[in-house]
Amino acid sequence: MIPAPFRYHRATSVEDALEALREPDSKALAGGMSLLPLMKLRIGRPEFVVDLGRLELAGLERANGAYAIGALTTWDALSRAQELRGEGLQAIADCARGIGDLQVRNRGTIGGGLAHADPAADMPAVAVALGLELVAYSAEGERTIAASDFFLGPFTTALAAGELVTAVRVPTPPPGSGSAYVKVEHPASGFALAGAAALVTPAGARVALTGIAGGPVPVADPEAGLEDIEVYGDRFAGEEYRRHLARVVVRRALERARARAEGRAS
Amino acid sequence: MPERIQLVVNGEPRTLEVEPRTLLVHALRDGLGLTGAHVGCDTSQCGACTVLVEGRAVKSCTLLALQAEGAEVTTIEGLAPAGELHPVQQAFVEHHGLQCGFCTPGMILTTLDLLSRDPDPDEAAIRHALRGNLCRCTGYQPIVESVRAAAEALS
Numbered sequence: 001m002i003p004a005p006f007r008y009h010r011a012t013s014v015e016d017a018l019e020a021l022r023e024p025d026s027k028a029l030a031g032g033m034s035l036l037p038l039m040k041l042r043i044g045r046p047e048f049v050v051d052l053g054r055l056e057l058a059g060l061e062r063a064n065g066a067y068a069i070g071a072l073t074t075w076d077a078l079s080r081a082q083e084l085r086g087e088g089l090q091a092i093a094d095c096a097r098g099i100g101d102l103q104v105r106n107r108g109t110i111g112g113g114l115a116h117a118d119p120a121a122d123m124p125a126v127a128v129a130l131g132l133e134l135v136a137y138s139a140e141g142e143r144t145i146a147a148s149d150f151f152l153g154p155f156t157t158a159l160a161a162g163e164l165v166t167a168v169r170v171p172t173p174p175p176g177s178g179s180a181y182v183k184v185e186h187p188a189s190g191f192a193l194a195g196a197a198a199l200v201t202p203a204g205a206r207v208a209l210t211g212i213a214g215g216p217v218p219v220a221d222p223e224a225g226l227e228d229i230e231v232y233g234d235r236f237a238g239e240e241y242r243r244h245l246a247r248v249v250v251r252r253a254l255e256r257a258r259a260r261a262e263g264r265a266s
Numbered sequence: 267m268p269e270r271i272q273l274v275v276n277g278e279p280r281t282l283e284v285e286p287r288t289l290l291v292h293a294l295r296d297g298l299g300l301t302g303a304h305v306g307c308d309t310s311q312c313g314a315c316t317v318l319v320e321g322r323a324v325k326s327c328t329l330l331a332l333q334a335e336g337a338e339v340t341t342i343e344g345l346a347p348a349g350e351l352h353p354v355q356q357a358f359v360e361h362h363g364l365q366c367g368f369c370t371p372g373m374i375l376t377t378l379d380l381l382s383r384d385p386d387p388d389e390a391a392i393r394h395a396l397r398g399n400l401c402r403c404t405g406y407q408p409i410v411e412s413v414r415a416a417a418e419a420l421s
Contacts, residue, residue: 001308001309002287002288002289002292003287004287005285007267007286008286008330008332010335029330032328032330032333033310033328036310036328036329036330037310037328039287040289040308040309040327049286051330051332051333053333076322097394100398101397101398101399102376102379102380102394102395102396102397102398103313103316103323103324103376103398104325106322106323106379107324107325107328107329188311190397
């Protein structure tokens with residue numbers, strides 16, 4: 001399988017990429033772990049591919065008490081980042097480590113993955129539970145979009161035409177916090193049948209689910225049995241079974257997050 | 267429209283013409299005659315097309331050749347001189363890490379990425395690293411044993 005023909009441009013700067021992406025039917029290419037399979041299947045047929053791969057948008061920076069993760073930081077780099085081991089941020093590495101496989105984590109990026117917004121993707125749940133913010137850059141400047149406002153539905157986000165995700169901001173949880181991401185995955189695809197991210201702080205818990213609906217779902221009352229949450233069923237996991245899995249992963253993620261918050265687990 | 271690109275393949279600078287849509291695996295196989303990268307599932311699941319780009323295992327069926335322009339690419343052909351075996355290859359032979367051999371180049375190149383960062387991996391780390399490489403005949407137990415033996419041989 002090979003993609004339909006397209007023209008290719010390797011972006012030299014964010015501005016250059018934005019300029020190129022003004023062309024109709026253009027598409028930004030980051031790691032390509034979601035886009036290229038779709039193009040090979042000819043589900044995606046962009047006329048013009050703008051490769052962001054050489055932009056210097058990878059790595060972690062700390063500013064104003066928060067980490068900013070460059071949009072091109074790979075899942076592999078995130079899974080190994082020592083900076084994200086403490087202070088309630090553990091869910092990020094948990095999640096990154098379980099995405100795809102080593103080869104996919106070597107190429108796939110947090111910015112590309114979040115912007116792709118696959119309804120069964122792992123990181124959107126973490127992004128919502130931990131309150132991550134996406135930095136969207138355009139010709140008009142920069143704006144910040146809370147993860148809870150970013151995911152609008154399957155493969156649909158709040159990014160406007162002419163905007164690129166350049167970084168993901170990670171607010172620092174208060175001392176005494178812990179977080180975790182736990183999923184039950186389809187054994188062949190590795191995608192979550194149900195995945196839960198939990199952040200436990202001295203003030204309370206925040207939980208979000210993925211794999212159960214068109215996007216990440218915040219769980220207002222994780223102890224309440226998830227009866228009021230809409231869950232879809234498919235041939236891999238019917239609605240009832242998937243709701244059961246959702247309860248299981250919520251419980252496990254909360255337990256692990258609590259254990260980390262209390263210093264009983266790493 | 268074809269574009270001319272340069273890659274450093276197995277230590278040698280190579281120039282070839284590709285279309286924007288040419289995948290790295292086809293550039294290597296059809297452009298350079300390096301058929302050790304296999305096309306298995308063609309959907310970035312099986313890992314038979316795994317090569318190293320700048321030392322990191324990637325699925326060359328899911329990478330445009332243009333994305334790799336200028337990069338160092340290592341294929342199974344580049345691990346040892348003709349007629350000789352790299353210690354990881356030798357370990358796979360000695361520990362029955364292959365039968366048909368179709369998945370083997372990918373298994374070995376992923377193993378090299380793993381060992382470059384974790385020279386002494388335990389069984390769980392090996393299985394986690396090889397998750398994206400499917401074997402349909404040998405079974406994973408002797409492959410895991412081969413990787414352990416390779417780690418010891420290289421230590």
